[in-house]
Amino acid sequence: MYATEFLDLPPMHAAAGTVQLPGSKSISNRLLLLAGLCQGQTVLHDLLDSDDTRVMIAALRQLGCAIEPRQDGGLRVTGLGGRLAVKQGQLFLGNAGTAMRPLCAALAVLSAREGGSFEVSGVARMHERPIGDLVDALRGLGCRIDYLGHEGYPPLRLAGGNVHIGAQIRVRGDVSSQFLTALLLALPLVSDHGAVVIEVEGELISKPYIEITLNLLQRFGIQVERNGWRRFTVPAGSVYRSPGQVHVEGDASSASYFVALGALAAQPEAPLRIEGVGADSIQGDIRFVEAAEAMGAQVKRGPNWLEVSRGRWPLRALDLDCNHIPDAAMTLAVMALYADGPTTLRNIASWRVKETDRIAAMAAELRKLGAEVREGDDFIEVHPLSAWQPAAIKTYDDHRVAMCFSLAAFNPLAGASVPVRILDPKCVAKTFPDYFETLFGCARAHVDDIPVITIDGPTASGKGTLASEVAKALGYHLLDSGSLYRATALAALRQSVPADDEEGVARLATALSLRFDDHRIELDGQDVTEELRREDVGLLASRVSAHARVRDALRELQLSFRRLPGLVADGRDMGTVIFPQAALKVFLTASAATRAERRHKQLISKGFSANISDLRQDLEARDARDRSRSAAPMKPAEDAVSLDNSALSIEESVQQVLAWWKQRQPF
Numbered sequence: 001m002y003a004t005e006f007l008d009l010p011p012m013h014a015a016a017g018t019v020q021l022p023g024s025k026s027i028s029n030r031l032l033l034l035a036g037l038c039q040g041q042t043v044l045h046d047l048l049d050s051d052d053t054r055v056m057i058a059a060l061r062q063l064g065c066a067i068e069p070r071q072d073g074g075l076r077v078t079g080l081g082g083r084l085a086v087k088q089g090q091l092f093l094g095n096a097g098t099a100m101r102p103l104c105a106a107l108a109v110l111s112a113r114e115g116g117s118f119e120v121s122g123v124a125r126m127h128e129r130p131i132g133d134l135v136d137a138l139r140g141l142g143c144r145i146d147y148l149g150h151e152g153y154p155p156l157r158l159a160g161g162n163v164h165i166g167a168q169i170r171v172r173g174d175v176s177s178q179f180l181t182a183l184l185l186a187l188p189l190v191s192d193h194g195a196v197v198i199e200v201e202g203e204l205i206s207k208p209y210i211e212i213t214l215n216l217l218q219r220f221g222i223q224v225e226r227n228g229w230r231r232f233t234v235p236a237g238s239v240y241r242s243p244g245q246v247h248v249e250g251d252a253s254s255a256s257y258f259v260a261l262g263a264l265a266a267q268p269e270a271p272l273r274i275e276g277v278g279a280d281s282i283q284g285d286i287r288f289v290e291a292a293e294a295m296g297a298q299v300k301r302g303p304n305w306l307e308v309s310r311g312r313w314p315l316r317a318l319d320l321d322c323n324h325i326p327d328a329a330m331t332l333a334v335m336a337l338y339a340d341g342p343t344t345l346r347n348i349a350s351w352r353v354k355e356t357d358r359i360a361a362m363a364a365e366l367r368k369l370g371a372e373v374r375e376g377d378d379f380i381e382v383h384p385l386s387a388w389q390p391a392a393i394k395t396y397d398d399h400r401v402a403m404c405f406s407l408a409a410f411n412p413l414a415g416a417s418v419p420v421r422i423l424d425p426k427c428v429a430k431t432f433p434d435y436f437e438t439l440f441g442c443a444r445a446h447v448d449d450i451p452v453i454t455i456d457g458p459t460a461s462g463k464g465t466l467a468s469e470v471a472k473a474l475g476y477h478l479l480d481s482g483s484l485y486r487a488t489a490l491a492a493l494r495q496s497v498p499a500d501d502e503e504g505v506a507r508l509a510t511a512l513s514l515r516f517d518d519h520r521i522e523l524d525g526q527d528v529t530e531e532l533r534r535e536d537v538g539l540l541a542s543r544v545s546a547h548a549r550v551r552d553a554l555r556e557l558q559l560s561f562r563r564l565p566g567l568v569a570d571g572r573d574m575g576t577v578i579f580p581q582a583a584l585k586v587f588l589t590a591s592a593a594t595r596a597e598r599r600h601k602q603l604i605s606k607g608f609s610a611n612i613s614d615l616r617q618d619l620e621a622r623d624a625r626d627r628s629r630s631a632a633p634m635k636p637a638e639d640a641v642s643l644d645n646s647a648l649s650i651e652e653s654v655q656q657v658l659a660w661w662k663q664r665q666p667f
């Protein structure tokens with residue numbers, strides 16, 4: 001996950017390969033609740049691991065459910081058997097509507113029957129998302145529920161009551177279908193004295209989500225009778241029965257970004273394959289595929305996979321009632337930028353009460369890209385874009401805003417070439433923590449469009465430290481090019497190849513078997529991270545790196561680190577030889593005395609013995625050799641900025657480089 005302040009997406013122009021979708025959020029949280037309420041154990045496979053499911057799991061654990069991961073990756077839930085194991089508590093449900101509404105309903109009826117008292121709250125935005133219609137329905141059933149903040153909104157206290165069934169329960173269906181889902185999931189708990197009938201008032205929105213609820217209830221042995229979309233009956237004596245094992249299908253809303261990507265950027269002979277959902281999906285958002293087809297996507301489908309490529313280009317503009325695909329429809333608003341006329345998405349009033357006011361958010365951010373947008377209470381009209389502007393997209397703590405705007409980075413397909421900045425990219429953790437990694441796994445950019453920052457300079461100037469911090473702040477890959485020369489030197493030491501045998505050392509460099517994994521380096525399958533830092537290895541690296549053939553042998557490997565979304569590379573010749581087009585080149589220096597001191601501290605802290613004056617002598621000798629060799633000598637590139645950090649802290653150096661970087665960005 002990118003936990004950076006922002007993530008810059010370079011212009012991208014193609015997509016190919018296979019995408020494995022994370023589990024469906026809607027199915028995961030419903031299954032967790034059903035498994036938590038029923039008797040006995042249920043094993044859930046392929047469950048989504050995200051903020052919203054973590055919130056649900058934490059709440060169920062607090063209520064006394066045992067939830068344990070299994071060796072095979074499944075999660076074993078031991079249910080409460082329809083009774084309260086814990087009679088009171090305070091539950092925090094973040095911004096997860098799929099946890100807030102159904103848990104409130106279940107706890108309200110259980111508290112009323114068994115005398116419980118629970119306080120339920122969430123993040124600030126959750127306290128702006130309406131719940132009054134659900135509370136009214138539950139009060140109608142005899143549950144006592146108090147508002148702890150504003151009338152009609154969480155936080156709530158579920159404080160007992162006296163359940164009387166017999167009277168029909170009424171619930172509004174035109175604000176959020178989650179109210180009805182919440183009741184359907186909870187009311188089997190009170191069906192022991194008779195059937196429970198729910199009447200829906202107003203036009204029920206998002207019907208497909210109700211179908212998921214009914215489908216999953218059925219898997220837990222509860223057969224709800226449905227009369228049209230107005231009347232639902234939970235039969236008398238309904239009891240949740242564990243199906244034993246359940247598999248969660250991939251998230252159809254998450255699939256929408258990749259279906260759209262295929263329609264924009266995948267060639268018919270190499271379609272983008274999406275695994276996890278397909279023709280057999282029970283999720284309503286799978287119908288996004290039809291909308292994408294209407295815009296021009298070419299789609300092949302199997303039971304649990306899709307293959308998507310570009311058909312019509314530019315995409316065909318749409319005028320569509322999106323009530324059946326409220327979440328995935330946001331993706332259409334960004335696809336509309338690539339269409340042949342204005343696209344209108346209608347019947348989307350529910351966008352206004354989601355993670356943020358999504359109509360307002362989409363309109364504001366699309367305009368930043370340069371688009372003409374009209375918005376109303378329940379529609380949005382988006383015009384195609386020809387003059388794309390680089391934009392910093394605000395994401396409003398809304399995962400879907402972040403994910404759908406990533407598609408705007410494919411603007412080279414519409415004749416532009418501008419980067420897109422996504423602010424607070426970690427908001428995708430709500431449903432798809434690895435969204436951007438997955439995107440970069442299948443998206444293609446021209447190599448020249450992938451940004452590089454180079455940091456060159458003498459030994460112990462702090463290049464490695466600075467490069468690593470800058471890469472972390474930007475979410476970029478890191479190339480410690482010195483480690484490649486050090487690994488070559490270590491290989492030469494181990495195989496007794498003399499440092500002056502240029503041919504022999506170059507052969508070793510060509511055949512290096514290196515693996516980089518989260519700041520660890522393996523040589524021939526063995527972790528050599530610490531060994532590479534030895535001073536004798538550094539000195540030998542300086543000697544072998546003077547050979548032109550050794551440098552040539554390591555060139556391709558270094559270039560291969562330039563991958564989406566960007567790279568920070570440190571060494572001696574990053575800015576002069578390997579990445580001469582880098583957008584920012586830093587030449588980092590510090591006085592020899594300061595560097596000797598730093599290296600001394602660093603070695604002592606790692607348990608190596610060292611003497612400052614020897615170190616200083618060695619590093620000066622090494623600088624002299626690195627500077628005077630004929631092959632790629634260490635020197636500042638002509639367009640490099642110099643930074644002497646003798647008197648700067650690490651943090652100050654990092655901030656300086658980030659400030660230079662920001663100055664060079666178009667946002």
Ligand SMILES: Nc1ncnc2c1ncn2[C@@H]1O[C@H](COP(=O)(O)OP(=O)(O)O)[C@@H](O)[C@H]1O
Nearest residue numbers: 459460461462463464465598602645648649650
């Ligand atoms: N600006 C700085 N101020 C103080 N110490 C620093 C600074 N930059 C780096 N150091 C420290 O100096 C040592 C050498 O830094 P390193 O990044 O390994 O240098 P290089 O990669 O240039 O050889 C490390 O222990 C690091 O924490």
Ligand SMILES: Nc1ccn([C@H]2C[C@H](O)[C@@H](COP(=O)(O)OP(=O)(O)O)O2)c(=O)n1
Nearest residue numbers: 459460481482483485541542545571572573
């Ligand atoms: N891009 C590079 C990186 C390192 N080298 C050589 C020269 C250096 O003395 C050795 C070791 O580099 P490294 O960056 O690991 O050394 P320091 O951490 O600065 O001591 O490799 C090089 O020639 N070109």
